[in-house]
Amino acid sequence: MSIGPGVGRTIQSRIYRAGVFGHRPGVPVEPSELEAAARRAMSKQAWAYVAGGAGQQRTVAANTAAFARHRIVPRMFVDVTTRSLETTLLGRTIPAPLLLAPIGVLEMAHPDAEYAVARAARSLGIPMVISTQGSVPMEDTARTLGESPRLYQLYWSSDETVVRSFVERAEAIGSDAIVVTLDTHLLGWRTRDLDLGYLPFARAEGIAQYLSDPAFRELAATRPASTEATPRPTVAAVRALLSMARHHARWTGGSFRESLRSPLPRASVETFLDVFSRSDLTWADLARLREMTSLPILVKGVQHPDDARLAIEHGVDGLVVSNHGGRQIDNAIASLDALPGVVAEVAGRVPVLFDSGVRSGADVAVAVALGADAVLLGRPWVYGLALAGEAGVRSVLENVVAELDLTMGLAGVGSVKGLTRDLLA
Structure with missing residues (x-):
C-alpha cells in the first residue's frame, strides 16, 4: 500500500476487519508488546545489541520518558477530512516526516537483513539511511531500494582511503546525502x-x-x-x-x-x-569531507546548541539531534530535551532531523511539533524485522504512520506544517 490520504483509518479498518475473522496482527501494534515479542524471538546476543544501551540504561529510559513531558492539546471543530503527511527533505518530497534510522548488524535480527528492510521501505516510499555497519553491501541495498530515496550514514574511519572509497560508493548508489555520525568515535560502555x-x-x-x-x-x-601466540581453541x-x-x-x-x-x-x-573510528577529528575536518563529495552533508549526534552553531559555521547541510538511542553515554540528556535548543539555534537555516526514543506515531507528532523536520525511527522496525522479516518492518512502519495520521486528525491538524509548538502543553 502507499501512504496516502486517510492512511490511518485504512490501516485501522484493515486490522479490525481481519479481527472479525479471528485474525490478530502477527506483529504487535502496542509498542511494549512489540518489544516483548521481539525479545522472545531474538537470541540473547541480538537482543542485547539492539535493545541495550550504555551503562545502567538511564539514557535509553530518559529518551522515552521525555515524550511524556510534552502533551498534545487537541483543537476541536477543525475540518480535517483531508490530511496530508507529505513533507520535503533535501529537495525531495517524501510521504511522511519519517526515515528508517541507520542500524547495523541487521543479520542478528533476520537473515534477510537489509534486503528485507529495503523492500519494506521501497513499498512505502520511506527513505532508508544505509548503515556503514551493514550486513549487506550498500550496492545490493540500493538495488533492492530501486528508485526509493536513500541516504548513507558514514562512520569516519581512521584510514582516509577507506573513507573516500565509502563516499564514492555512496555517490554511485544515488544517495541523497552523507550522514556523518559524530558520537561513536569511541564505543560506549554497553554493559549488556x-x-x-x-x-x-x-x-x-x-x-x-x-x-x-x-x-x-x-x-x-x-x-x-600476527605474532601473538594462538590460544588453545574453544x-x-x-x-x-x-x-x-x-x-x-x-x-x-x-x-x-x-x-x-x-x-x-x-x-x-x-x-x-x-x-573503525577515530577520536582526533574536529569541526575543521568537515572541509576535507566536503572536498570528497558534492552531496549534502548532515551530522548526526548533535545535542548542544553550540555544536549546532559550529556545524552550520562549518557548512553542513543539515543535522540530526540524537544520542544514538542511549547507546553511547549513560545518564546523558534525553534527545527530545535537547531538540528545542538546537532548533532555536538553527533557526531554519538547515533541516533538523531527530532520533532516539521514538516508539510511536504520537512520538513523531511531538518531535515534529518541537521543530524536527523529520524523524528517524530505529529499534521498533528492527523488532518487526526480527518477528516477520520484510512484512514485519512494513507493519511497524505502517502502524507508526497510521497513528501519526490519526493523531494529527484528532488534534485538528491537517498537514505536517500544522504540527507546531503551540499544539503542545
Missing part, C-alpha cells in the same frame, strides 16, 4: 554486550561494507601477520572463525573453503577493529 562478551564485528558480522570495499581489502591484505573460537570465513567468502567472492584456509578473514576483522 560486555556481560555476554559479544562484539558482532569481531566475528565479521556487520562489516559487509568493508569486506566489499576495494580500499579496505587492499589494506587488510597488507596487514602484517568451541566459541571455532564458531567465530567459521563466521569470519563465511562472511569473508560471501562478500569478497571467494569460496568458503578457501576463506577457511586463508589468513585474510581474521586479518580483515583485525583491520576493521584497527580502523
Whole structure:
C-alpha cells in the first residue's frame, strides 16, 4: 500500500476487519508488546545489541520518558477530512516526516537483513539511511531500494582511503546525502554486550561494507601477520572463525573453503577493529569531507546548541539531534530535551532531523511539533524485522504512520506544517 490520504483509518479498518475473522496482527501494534515479542524471538546476543544501551540504561529510559513531558492539546471543530503527511527533505518530497534510522548488524535480527528492510521501505516510499555497519553491501541495498530515496550514514574511519572509497560508493548508489555520525568515535560502555562478551564485528558480522570495499581489502591484505601466540581453541573460537570465513567468502567472492584456509578473514576483522573510528577529528575536518563529495552533508549526534552553531559555521547541510538511542553515554540528556535548543539555534537555516526514543506515531507528532523536520525511527522496525522479516518492518512502519495520521486528525491538524509548538502543553 502507499501512504496516502486517510492512511490511518485504512490501516485501522484493515486490522479490525481481519479481527472479525479471528485474525490478530502477527506483529504487535502496542509498542511494549512489540518489544516483548521481539525479545522472545531474538537470541540473547541480538537482543542485547539492539535493545541495550550504555551503562545502567538511564539514557535509553530518559529518551522515552521525555515524550511524556510534552502533551498534545487537541483543537476541536477543525475540518480535517483531508490530511496530508507529505513533507520535503533535501529537495525531495517524501510521504511522511519519517526515515528508517541507520542500524547495523541487521543479520542478528533476520537473515534477510537489509534486503528485507529495503523492500519494506521501497513499498512505502520511506527513505532508508544505509548503515556503514551493514550486513549487506550498500550496492545490493540500493538495488533492492530501486528508485526509493536513500541516504548513507558514514562512520569516519581512521584510514582516509577507506573513507573516500565509502563516499564514492555512496555517490554511485544515488544517495541523497552523507550522514556523518559524530558520537561513536569511541564505543560506549554497553554493559549488556560486555556481560555476554559479544562484539558482532569481531566475528565479521556487520562489516559487509568493508569486506566489499576495494580500499579496505587492499589494506587488510597488507596487514602484517600476527605474532601473538594462538590460544588453545574453544568451541566459541571455532564458531567465530567459521563466521569470519563465511562472511569473508560471501562478500569478497571467494569460496568458503578457501576463506577457511586463508589468513585474510581474521586479518580483515583485525583491520576493521584497527580502523573503525577515530577520536582526533574536529569541526575543521568537515572541509576535507566536503572536498570528497558534492552531496549534502548532515551530522548526526548533535545535542548542544553550540555544536549546532559550529556545524552550520562549518557548512553542513543539515543535522540530526540524537544520542544514538542511549547507546553511547549513560545518564546523558534525553534527545527530545535537547531538540528545542538546537532548533532555536538553527533557526531554519538547515533541516533538523531527530532520533532516539521514538516508539510511536504520537512520538513523531511531538518531535515534529518541537521543530524536527523529520524523524528517524530505529529499534521498533528492527523488532518487526526480527518477528516477520520484510512484512514485519512494513507493519511497524505502517502502524507508526497510521497513528501519526490519526493523531494529527484528532488534534485538528491537517498537514505536517500544522504540527507546531503551540499544539503542545
